[in-house]
Amino acid sequence: MSEEQRRGSLSQVHVKGFRSLRDTTLELSSEVTVLAGANGSGKSNVLRALELIGQLPAGNIQETLLRWGGFSQQLHVAPREIDNADHIEIELWEKPREVIRGLVQNGYAVRLDEAANDESLLKEKFYYWDKASHSEPFSPDWGRGRKESRLTSPDLPFDDGTPENRVRMYVRPLIEGLQAFHFDDTSLNAPPLTSTLVSDNVELADDASNIAAILLHLRETERDAYDSIVWAVRGVAPFFDDFVLRPIGDSIQLRWKQKGARQVLPGNALSSGTLRYLCLSVLLNQPELPQTIVLDEPELGLHPLAISHFVELLRSAARGRSIVVATQSVTMLNQFSIDEVVIASRQAGATELHRPDASEYEDWLEDYTLGQLWETNVLYGGYPRFESGAPQ
Known part of the structure; x- marks a missing residue:
């Protein structure tokens, strides 16, 4: 079976x-x-x-x-x-x-x-x-x-x-x-903002500490899910353009860009509410839940x-x-x-x-x-x- x-x-x-x-x-x-x-x-x-x-x-x-x-x-x-x-x-x-x-x-x-x-x-x-x-x-x-x-x-x-x-x-x-998720920590050192291993991309961690690795994996293998996340974030933060997902060695960290701007911004430049909504969007748009x-x-x-x-x-x-x-x-x-x-x-x-x-x-x-x-x-x-x- x-x-x-x-x-x-x-x-x-x-x-x-x-x-x-x-x-x-x-x-x-x-x-x-x-x-x-x-x-x-x-x-x-x-x-x-x-x-x-x-x-x-x-x-x-x-x-x-x-x-x-x-x-x-x-x-x-x-x-x-x-x-x-x-x-x-x-x-x-x-x-x-x-x-x-x-x-x-x-x-x-x-x-x-x-x-x-x-x-x-x-x-x-x-x-x-x-x-x-x-x-x-x-x-x-x-x-x-x-x-x-x-x-x-x-x-x-x-x-x-x-x-x-x-x-x-x-x-x-x-x-x-059965899995509980906690996205309440949006401080400067919050789990979603820390570096994570690129290989940690099988499922979203309960505190979203591997969110950058998950996003990179979805962009490369599940483009529809990735695009849904981008559109979801734009729905509440219209200035958001896209994620910047470039590994440094074996690690990767959440970064992003605004529309019409060349500057790459760190994850902590997102407001607390936007970061929390991003975590929820990634969780609920994963192909395997x-x-x-x-x-x-x-x-x-x-x-x-x-x-x-x-x-x-x-x-x-x-x-x-x-x-x-x-x-x-x-x-x-x-x-x-x-x-x-x-x-x-x-x-x-x-x-x-x-x-x-x-x-x-x-x-x-x-x-x-x-x-x-x-x-x-x-x-x-x-x-x-x-x-x-x-x-x-």
Whole structure:
């Protein structure tokens, strides 16, 4: 079976004990899922949970936890200490598959318990659900604890015919295809502005640190994609002419020219918003995209027109895959339908997620935009919820 045949789409993620996510489920029922919520509602924590899962196949869990402050800093802290979490659990399911005998669905769960040196001990489950024959999925016991995931363990071949490894054949590409991107750093030393190896051109890094190498590769091998990026940037910065992509030895750095000018400019001559939009344009115009893309407030620093152009790119890229974005921007929300929105709110110290019932807002949406309903709190969740302490 080819990798393309095995590649599925994420349908649901259930998180327990992670930061503000005491017991939270995110349903990915639309190609684009827009997480909207007030400051501190937990939008970013949902995205962090997805990002953590995406680190499993590469064996980067311990490194990621350390970078985030250690395992203990990721545990849910409740208003009452007795309710504090002592472990993290994340479960995900792919969208059901149609086979000869009916629908089947594969799932995966990981449990993280505290280990020495503020690291974690990791246990995993692989689920298989034959919905035509069983009312519940086959659920094995947790595997033995280890430091990193079994998803890429060389001692467990994928084709040995065991039920667990047959499921792993589907789960691995599902998780490998989950990637979070962060383009918020646009300082003078931002990752997209640094030199990178010309050979680092297979896929865009999560911080766009290899953007110059990617652009050069696209110009040489995928000219349509390259031209789309150039036109996208001109759409928000009409003075932009083209990139200047000339390696120096084995390295290359982002440079560009203005229309009508001969001077070659460094990447840091781009405004913060233009640089961020460039990163988003390169990501979404790549011929090969991750199956699930995660973006936290991608509209930051963008002009309203640029936000509109960005959403057009987003929708085009989302065909056949899942894109999850978090926002609290009225302009951003105006670009989406209510069926694509998930509201994040905070209650008793924990994040709650819900998709609004579109039928309840039909009359409102005849006269107002989705962003207006959000801004005025008609669409519940537009305003922060004040908490009185411990849950009753």
